[in-house]
Amino acid sequence: MGGVALLLPFIEFKPNRVAEGEAFHLWSIGLTWEPWLLAAIVLTALLLGLSGEGPRVRAGKVAVGIALFAATLPAALRAGLILVTDQTPFGRVGPVSGFWVLVLATFLIVEGSLRTARYSPLLKGAIRALPPTIVILALATGGLDSFAMVQEYVNRADRFSQELVTHLRLAAGAVLAAVTAGVPLGLLAWKRRAFERPVFAAVNTIQTVPSLALFGLMIAPLALLSRQFPLLRAMGVQGIGTAPALIALTLYALLPIVRNTYTSLSVIPDAVIEAGSGMGMNRYQLLRLVEAPLSIPIILSGIRTSVVQAIGNTTVAALIGAGGLGVFVFQGLGQAAPDLIVMGVIPIIVLAVLVDRGLAVLIALVTPAGLRKDPP
Amino acid sequence: MKRHIVPPLLFGLALVVLLNADLLEVVLRQLFPAVREVMYTRIPLIDLFREHVVMVLVSSAIATALGVSLGVCVTRPPGRDFLTVVQGLSSLAQTFPPVAVLALAVPAVGFGFRPTIIALVVYSVLPILNNTIAGMEAIPRELTDASRGIGMTPLQILFFSELPLSARVIAAGVRTSVIINVGTATIGAVVGAGGLGVVIVAGLVRDNIAFVVSGAAAAAVLALSLDWLFGRLETLFFSPRARVAR
Numbered sequence: 056m057g058g059v060a061l062l063l064p065f066i067e068f069k070p071n072r073v074a075e076g077e078a079f080h081l082w083s084i085g086l087t088w089e090p091w092l093l094a095a096i097v098l099t100a101l102l103l104g105l106s107g108e109g110p111r112v113r114a115g116k117v118a119v120g121i122a123l124f125a126a127t128l129p130a131a132l133r134a135g136l137i138l139v140t141d142q143t144p145f146g147r148v149g150p151v152s153g154f155w156v157l158v159l160a161t162f163l164i165v166e167g168s169l170r171t172a173r174y175s176p177l178l179k180g181a182i183r184a185l186p187p188t189i190v191i192l193a194l195a196t197g198g199l200d201s202f203a204m205v206q207e208y209v210n211r212a213d214r215f216s217q218e219l220v221t222h223l224r225l226a227a228g229a230v231l232a233a234v235t236a237g238v239p240l241g242l243l244a245w246k247r248r249a250f251e252r253p254v255f256a257a258v259n260t261i262q263t264v265p266s267l268a269l270f271g272l273m274i275a276p277l278a279l280l281s282r283q284f285p286l287l288r289a290m291g292v293q294g295i296g297t298a299p300a301l302i303a304l305t306l307y308a309l310l311p312i313v314r315n316t317y318t319s320l321s322v323i324p325d326a327v328i329e330a331g332s333g334m335g336m337n338r339y340q341l342l343r344l345v346e347a348p349l350s351i352p353i354i355l356s357g358i359r360t361s362v363v364q365a366i367g368n369t370t371v372a373a374l375i376g377a378g379g380l381g382v383f384v385f386q387g388l389g390q391a392a393p394d395l396i397v398m399g400v401i402p403i404i405v406l407a408v409l410v411d412r413g414l415a416v417l418i419a420l421v422t423p424a425g426l427r428k429d430p431p
Numbered sequence: 432m433k434r435h436i437v438p439p440l441l442f443g444l445a446l447v448v449l450l451n452a453d454l455l456e457v458v459l460r461q462l463f464p465a466v467r468e469v470m471y472t473r474i475p476l477i478d479l480f481r482e483h484v485v486m487v488l489v490s491s492a493i494a495t496a497l498g499v500s501l502g503v504c505v506t507r508p509p510g511r512d513f514l515t516v517v518q519g520l521s522s523l524a525q526t527f528p529p530v531a532v533l534a535l536a537v538p539a540v541g542f543g544f545r546p547t548i549i550a551l552v553v554y555s556v557l558p559i560l561n562n563t564i565a566g567m568e569a570i571p572r573e574l575t576d577a578s579r580g581i582g583m584t585p586l587q588i589l590f591f592s593e594l595p596l597s598a599r600v601i602a603a604g605v606r607t608s609v610i611i612n613v614g615t616a617t618i619g620a621v622v623g624a625g626g627l628g629v630v631i632v633a634g635l636v637r638d639n640i641a642f643v644v645s646g647a648a649a650a651a652v653l654a655l656s657l658d659w660l661f662g663r664l665e666t667l668f669f670s671p672r673a674r675v676a677r
Contacts, residue, residue, distance in 0.1 A: 167516040264651040265614035265657045271631045271647030275463075275640050295635075367528020372620060374635055384534045388621050391536030400531045411526045 079134070089130040094155070096123045100164060113168045119181060120164035120302065124186045127157045128193055135202060147203035149394060161186065203394035204401070207309070219402065222379035225297070225372060229304030233361055237309045238354065241316025251317075258310040266368045270375045273299035294345040300377030302370075308361040308370055315357025319350030352422040359414040366407045435663070437627055442656040449649045450477040459641045469641035471630045480649055483626035485620065486544070487612045487657075494612075495605055498556045502563025502601075503589065508655035518564065521557045529554050529615040537622050547624035555608030564605030566597025599669045606661040613654040628654070 100119045103112055135148045165186075169179055194205070208215060244254040261269070277299050323346060331345045373381025383399030386392075448454050452475060459469035489512040505517050523577075529550075534552035570593055578592040621629025634642025641667040 128664050163516055164521070166519045170515040170519055260655065263654045265617040265647075265654055267614070267628055267631055268647035268650040268654075271634070271643040272651065275644050278640060363526050364528075367530055370528055370530045372619070374632065376454045382531070384530070385621060388534065388537060391542070396538055400534050404527050404531050407526045407528060407531075408523065431626055 079138070084344040089133060090128065090347075092126050093123070095124055095129060098161075110172075114169040116164055117172075117317050120168070121185050123157065123164070124161040125189055127154065127161070128189055131202075132193060132282035147206050147394070149203045149397075156334065184386050192195070204398045207383075207392075207395045207398040215383075218378055218380050218382050220401075221377075222366075222369050222381075225300060225304060225377060225379055226369045227360065228301055229365050229369075230308050230358065230362050232301070233308035233312050236305070236360060237312030237357075238316050240309070241354075242311045242320070244313065245317050245320045253296050254313065257315075261306045262310045266303070266371045269303045269307065269375065270299060270372065273303045274375065277302075295376040297377050300372035300375055304365055304368055304372065308365050311357040311364070312354070313357075314348075315353050315360075319353035320346075322353070323349050348423050350423075352418050355414065355418045355421065359404075359411060359418065362414065363407050366410060367415050370403055438659050439656075442652055442659065445648070445652045446656075447610055450480060455645060459645060462644070463641045466641045467637065471633060472644050473633075474629065475624075476627075476645060479625065479627050479629055479646075482587060483616055483650070483653060484612070485497065486547060486551065486616045486624065486626055487609060490548050490612055490616075491555060491605065494552045494555040494608055495549075495559055496536070497552065498559030498608075499563050499584060499601060501556070502560050502566070502567065503594075504524065506564060506567040507585075508514060508555065515563070517560070520670060522561050524554075525557045525561070525583035527554075529611055529616055537616070542623040544624050547616065547619040547622055551612050551619075554615065555612050558611070559601065559604040559608040560672070562600045562607075563597065567593060569600070570596050588674060591630045602661075602665060602669070604622070606665070608611070610654055610658055611662065617650045639674065 096119060100123065103115050103119060129189030131148075131150055131154055143222070165182065169182060172179070176184075240254055240258075244251045264272075272293060274331050278295075327345060327349070328341060331341045334343065369377075369379045370381035370384060373379050373385055380399050380403050384396055384403075387397075387399060435546070448458055452470065455476065459466075459657070463469060501517070505514045515519065530552045532548065533550040536546040536553075540546040540549055552573045574592065578588045583591065588628055616624070616626050617628040617631065619626050619670050627646050630642050630646030634646065636645075
């Protein structure tokens, strides 16, 4: 795969924002030693791949994977410096297929060998954090400034942080509201069998409805309410904007939380509760020492699903005027400006992955030692 | 028995109202007396509905074929090496929002119907792949050993023992991906793929609630009826009898 990557176009150059890009191969940019270094690393990776198993080979693979990434990025960076000169002040470069295949190769090599490796979680985490660190360093030193995505960002830096905050606020607000409503609903469904079917039917139905449709369906009743009650209008409740977005996102976030709350209670064996009360625990102690530790990890993993989903759905909320990072995505789609699309999408993906990883670690930490299947 | 008749009647009624232009106009006029132009006239809703269904069916069919065969490949002895990598990649990719994948398809392949299909396939392969792997891994070794013991070839084991045993889990994955596809296809309107999203987006742009509601209602009914259909098929094919056989 690495071999193919070296032959694919590596980077493209555009004289300005809307012009058609011209793709360059790694060997035709005017780079001196970088292509050879990359080729050497790819060759080493191939040889390592053929040399069987074992802890040394594995460590070698991890090192080669990281080295591949550490060499790919500077190559793209230098290519940017060569291609964008003083004669082309609006020139910009963007990575294309060859670059992305190399990045994917890095991921596959590193992840493939880390998964089965018996390293400590801390070491694994540190290795996984290396590639992002390299990217951050490149961004911080201004090395990526000739990249189109970065230029789109620089042009909108203020707006970006503002929409990022809006995005986070919408997603967090929706999940908080969903937790406040969802945990009691899950409890209710478990304690009172009569509520089980209607509660699940309702939250399942909401999840099935397409997100854009749900946002759309929120608009009509809210516009009506806002017209009928001046007080609501004064509070900023309108057909479009934050209010319908927040309501729709909250409704959407309910299902995983309700379902996991319910599951978390139903998986506690009666015998465990009986053992607790047999030891003389009162109702409160049972809740604090037995039920809560057993169910909180499961509820948290429901929240994890909800948050990741909410971050994605908040993107769509931009269509009904609620703001958030989706603004850039849809602006980019509207102006047919691919770099702007990518600039909006990448932070959303990074956010989703970060939150997902972060909560995974938190869940591993709060899971009682006896329940852990494998160390985090 | 009676309970099973109510949902299809409701969905059928909703579809008749939504897809019959004359009826829809009457209903929308009643609902939104203040809106002057209640009907989206550029393309009839029924055509957009058909586009939407085609988009979902095509992408889900491709995704099912891809996901199941990939899942089968990585659970065979020669493909085992890739199992952990494929699992890692697909669980990472599943944290990507579907909208993000759709938006990224545009710089990669351009606007229109094709990139939407590609994005839908790429994203909806994941639940099917995950469930195929999970279904295959959950089969007790004794069962495949027994199949081998009675003289089945590996191919026979796959088709007559492993796939039937994991069909239920795979079907659940297909259901998930179809529902996600209906939702993502709605957003496909912003990348020029057509479908029911077109009316919703047109309504949002022109501040026309009637457009938004008719498109949103049609998309919602489509998703709900497909979900109901899958639920029924699951109980029909994987009845308690089949479960006992497991």
